[in-house]
Amino acid sequence: MEKKTVSVKKVLPHASPNITYETVLTTKSSNGVVNAAPIGVKFLDEELSCFLLRIYKKSRTYNNLLETRVGVVNITRNPIVFIKYLLRDKKRYLEREIEDALNVDAPKLKDAEAYIEFTVESVHHRINLGEFYCLAVNAYEGVKTAQPYSRAEYALVELSVNISRVEPYLEQGLDLSELLNSIAYCLKVIDKTAAKTVIEDYSRLLLSSLSDHSSLLLKRHLSRLGIHLQ
Numbered sequence: 070m071e072k073k074t075v076s077v078k079k080v081l082p083h084a085s086p087n088i089t090y091e092t093v094l095t096t097k098s099s100n101g102v103v104n105a106a107p108i109g110v111k112f113l114d115e116e117l118s119c120f121l122l123r124i125y126k127k128s129r130t131y132n133n134l135l136e137t138r139v140g141v142v143n144i145t146r147n148p149i150v151f152i153k154y155l156l157r158d159k160k161r162y163l164e165r166e167i168e169d170a171l172n173v174d175a176p177k178l179k180d181a182e183a184y185i186e187f188t189v190e191s192v193h194h195r196i197n198l199g200e201f202y203c204l205a206v207n208a209y210e211g212v213k214t215a216q217p218y219s220r221a222e223y224a225l226v227e228l229s230v231n232i233s234r235v236e237p238y239l240e241q242g243l244d245l246s247e248l249l250n251s252i253a254y255c256l257k258v259i260d261k262t263a264a265k266t267v268i269e270d271y272s273r274l275l276l277s278s279l280s281d282h283s284s285l286l287l288k289r290h291l292s293r294l295g296i297h298l299q
């Protein structure tokens with residue numbers, strides 16, 4: 070297995086250090102069970118060879134990275150991919166949409182725009198999360214997409230981030246009001262800028278990633294603001 074560190078700058082010439090980029094991380098457990106989850110990546114150097122992942126301890130991604138210490142950062146701007154891999158029932162997408170990475174023993178998405186295969190160099194353990202310091206060992210382009218800017222797409226990604234925070238906030242006893250208002254705002258942007266079915270389809274999927282209790286709590290809050298989800 071090739072372990073030489075590579076520059077990611079050649080593949081992502083417009084990316085910069087110290088900015089968090091939303092990506093989908095693909096990993097495998099030590100007994101071979103594959104996974105994909107949306108995770109933020111922060112590059113730490115000008116060549117974009119080193120990066121930091123801050124990952125909640127309760128996630129499968131956290132356990133997989135501790136066990137195997139390799140993974141793939143899949144670069145995509147497609148919000149639907151973020152939503153799909155947030156779901157509890159993501160196995161049905163994984164079966165169709167992944168293949169083996171080239172230089173590390175981990176899966177990758179078939180249709181991402183670029184890939185960074187990496188090894189975990191060190192892990193710092195915090196209360197609720199692990200900080201994984203990673204090195205890129207292979208980086209290459211995937212499918213090319215030319216996509217005009219759409220507020221709905223960015224609101225969908227923001228919506229998925231906010232929904233993924235509802236349960237960690239509840240577990241930590243944090244105040245939910247700002248988070249719930251942000252969810253309402255994202256839904257309003259999507260309603261204004263996308264086809265009517267987008268809210269129906271994706272909010273239903275996103276709500277299914279929550280427990281019954283959290284989903285009810287969110288629906289109640291939104292209905293007080295005049296937003297009625299199925």
Ligand SMILES: Cc1cc2nc3c(=O)[nH]c(=O)nc-3n(C[C@H](O)[C@H](O)[C@H](O)COP(=O)(O)O)c2cc1C
Pocket residue numbers: 091092104105106107108109110123124125127128129130131151152154155156226229230233
């Ligand atoms: C766009 C986006 C970015 C996210 N970034 C992170 C992150 O950086 N760290 C993290 O622990 N969770 C992050 N999440 C939440 C995880 O994706 C979520 O907890 C997921 O269910 C973990 O899946 P797993 O248990 O299969 O690993 C993010 C969610 C979204 C939608």
